[in-house]
Amino acid sequence: MRSEIVIVGGGAGGLELACKLGRKLGPSKVTLVDSRLYHIWKPSLHEVAAGTLDIHQEGLSYQMLAHDNGFNFVFGPMTALDAASKTITVGAILSASDNDEVLPERRITYGSLVLAVGSTSNYFGVPGAREHTISLNATEDAERFRLRMLRLMLAAEQEHEESNGAGGAGLDVVIIGGGATGVELAAELREASSAYVNYGFDQLDGKRDVRITILEGAPRVLAPLPEKVSAAAADLLNKRGIRVVTNCRVTQIDKDRVVDKDGNVYPSSLCVWAAGIKAPDLLASLGLPTAKGGQVEVDAHLRVKGASDIYALGDCAACVDGNGNAVPPRAQAAHQQADYLVTTFIRKSKGHAPQDRPYEYRDYGSLVSVGRDTSVGSLMGSLRGASWFVQGTMARLMYTSLHLMHHRAVLGTMRTGVLALARFLVRRATPLVKLH
Structure with a gap:
């Protein structure tokens, strides 16, 4: 198979690039490769984990999006790159039930390649972090967290019933990392745990029996954001009965506890790692220049250094903009980079010279959800x-x-x-939390 433009990764930036180019150039020119069949906006994963958002209603089919926006979709993970022959390898797809091969290994020849494979968790070598925590990197991680949370809630409810309300230790949720993911998940879990009492969990008290703790290594939560935003978020978390421990460096994670550098022990029925990200390990095997965090190094035009026909955007790209500033791994950066590359490839398709203007990141501010009814943030002028x-x-x-x-x-x-209206109506006819 050959495609003029091959985009690997259907996250926010990669999917927007594929849709915008597909509508202008058509399926004979644009191909999107992803290891999953449907797309979800990654900032929504904390809602999926809390059970307040149903992934089966939220997910958008890549095949549907490909049909509607005029690009090709190839299902499978990228496993190798041959830059000399301009070919990538897409791995085989195996059946989850019997391990039979559903799709064979395939090779795609490209004219231009865009890497948009996102990021994964960085555990910084903390013992037990990989084995005993859940990281919200993908939909399956969020669903796994939700199901474990539901089972723990059921067990706590049963314990209360058997002791006639006199016993029952409840459960402890420890979130390591007080960035946007950690803060949003903690707030969403508090509202979800309180909502369960409306659906048969009448022995449980959300604040009393579901204890939520955020452990943050910096002096305050949301450390990259202005101090006023951080203070407002901390106040809202405190009002919701969420414990926040700052200047806390985790040194050991076991199945039922977390230990910090000072020897403090935090009981943990369920532990979430939200303390940092790094590029996927795949990038280190492609023979491309990578930065310290594993991201592919790109120039001011988002071209991979030393490879004129390979580009990268989003979290997997170590990008310095035209002003010499490092571009942060944020959704708004991926969105801007996708728009920049749309212009690049449209000009290229018309035979025009590449655009002289380098990519320049514009920070429009940050917003953090602290529950269903409120958010905090800063807007840049x-x-x-x-x-x-x-x-x-x-x-x-x-x-x-x-x-x-x-x-x-x-x-x-x-x-x-239409979709926004439909989801508004569906939520009026379904439970506040997903119960199965």
């Missing part, structure tokens, strides 16, 4: 260094709009509006 603090319902509406903007990029305005 047009003046350098100017920012505005936002909180409450307005911030929540702005946070929700980010998800809708992503859907609009891949579905179009009309279908995004």
Whole structure:
């Protein structure tokens, strides 16, 4: 198989690039490769983990998106790259039930290759972290967390019933990392645990029996964001009965406990790792230049250094913009990079010279969800260094709009509006949390 533009990775940036190029160039020119059959906006994974969002309603089929946006979709993981022959290898797909081969190994020849494979958890060598924690890297991780949480809730409910309310230790959820993922998951879990009492868990008290602790190595949660945003988030977490421990460096994780550098022990029925990310190990095997964190090194035009026909975007790209600033691994950066490469490839398809303007990251601020009804964050102004603090319902509406903007990029305005209305109505007819 041959395709003029091959995009590996259907995350926010890779999928938006495929959709926008597919609508302009058509399926004979654009191919998307991904190891999964459906796409979910990664910032929604904390809601899937808490059970407040049903992945089967939220996921968008890549095959449907390919049909509607005019690109090809190839199902399978990229396993190898031959830059000399401009060929990638896509691994075989095996049946989960009997391990039979569903799709064979395939090879795709490209004119231009875009790597958009995202990131994975960085455990920093902490003993037991990989074995005894769950990281919200993908939908299956979020579902695994949700099912374990549900089983623990059921066990706690049963224990309360057997002791006639006199016993029952409940459960302890420890979240390692007080960045956006950790804060959003903690807040969503608190609301979800309180909602369970409406669906037969009447022996449980959300705040009393589901104890949530965030362990953060920095002096405050949301350390990369302005201090006012961090303080507001910490206050909201405290009001929700969520314990926050800062300046805490985890040194050991066991099946039922977490230990820090000072010897403090935190009981853990369920532990989440949200303390850092790194590039997937695959990138180190491709023969491309990589940075310390494993990301592929790219120039100011998002071309991989030393490889004129290979590009990278999003979390897997070690990118320094035209002003010499390192681009942070954020969804808004991947969105901007996708738009930049759309222009690059459209010009290339028309036989025009590459654009002279280097990619420049623009920080529009950050928003963090702290439950279903409120968010906190900062918005960047047009003046350098100017920012505005936002909180409450307005911030929540702005946070929700980010998800809708992503859907609009891949579905179009009309279908995004219909989908938003449908999900609003479905939520009025279904439980607040997923119970199965």
